[in-house]
Amino acid sequence: MTNTLNCENLSKRYGDVVAVADVGFTIAPGEAYGLLGPNGAGKTTTISMLVGLLKPDTGTVVVGGTDLAADPMAAKAKIGYVPQEIALYPDLTGRENLRFFGRLFGLPRKALRGRIEEVLDLVGLADRADAKLDTYSGGMKRRINIGAALLHRPELLILDEPTVGVDPQSRKAILDGVERLVADGMALLYTSHYMEEVERICDRVAIIDHGAIVAEGTRHELVELVGGADRIELTLDGDVETAVAKLRGVGGVTEVVRTAAGSVRLIAEGGRYLLPAIISTVDGIATVTAVEVVEPDLEATFLHLTGSTLRD
Template structure:
């Protein structure tokens, strides 16, 4: 299947600064692709070239297999772009804002009304659609910004830090909306400064710094770069030391130790091994009171690859 977005050797230079250095990646239909990097990594410059508001110095961008650049009208119509900055008219209501932008997209009256109703429900603003935007919280404005980006039923949705500075309810509403859109087949390019969002949403992640793509893959593939393993910590009633030899014999258990009421195991694929671990303890007559699984996460990968925290 042809990717919805495919970029190859994308390059942008500002004088002596190579802001984006031969960047390449693709986003499939129904996939959420996270572009992660510290401030100044080149994410926003990359996105600006992807959506066609900034000319590139080299490389190629394809949208649904069609060449795309700043002059491309046909391919721009396939993109929904939600920038970091709010693009709203505060004195208008949400519905009036959507009607205005729908007109810019070329939607006629009846299709526009139907689509406005759909996107308002998607971002959970339908009950306050006829209030002036000046009465909205920052999170509600962010959700309206996303609704505008969805009016044209985009093949590719580009979200540049859509949850920055929003309240918890709005953040959750935005994340749920992105998940629903992915289920409907929308390809999404997503940047964020919140690693937990990338963990929750992204099918694949590209880690960038200084304009370079340093690593790319699924969460499991990226965590594999660390050569670290999962830890399973169990609180048991008694018999921890007695159970250790049995646990060490289980396939996939690399290390096991225990004393008093605690057991700690180093394993491969902890979640798939849990039934065997619990079963072995039951056969040994050891009562399990609690289980905790600690897996290497994207934050660890990011710090390992870039030497920086995501919000640096």
């Protein structure tokens, strides 16, 4: 099967700052691919290069067999891109926005009329199609924004944080619609700050940090990277630095770090059974005011690889 997206060796530098370093991945038809990373990790720069908004210093992007550098218009015509910010006109109705963008895509008027109705049904806004966009809720605006990107039936759909700030009903509608598109054979690149969305939708996930992909695979493959270890979060009151040094000597504990939020994170095999030893180790040095044990999941893998939460 020919991949819908092939990108190889993408790099982008701004002076001495390396924004993206040798990033590459593929997405097959009918595959949902998640791109996760902390803020500033290089996600937006990578996406900007994939859609032709930013020229890479090195690397290639091929969409549906078309090289983006060699034939940018043909390659871009195969992409539906939904950015983080709403890219619509508030003074137009939902239908008028779709008509405008459909004409930009070069769709014939007669075909466009039917396609607009299909898209409105897909995003669940047929009943609000003739209301001005500035009367829509935030979630409705995001749904019509996705609809605009689907008008020309792209081979690759790129959704950058599509559910930020939306209501639960709109989030469900967006996720249900995305799953139907993937099931129908569309390739999807998905970024989100909601790990549960990525776990629900994506077949494979890449974790990017400091401009480089540090891990890639299915959810199961990524979770195995932490070796089945538990993550233990401790909130301590007292001599935290000394406590951290002592905790590194506890048998079964493989990693101890201070987090940006001020807590102490441990990675350990059988974390629940180690809690008595952990607490006794810091006794007299610091007081444990809160403790949480998290068994291995995609969030734990992300924390292990990047040292931060997805929303950091």
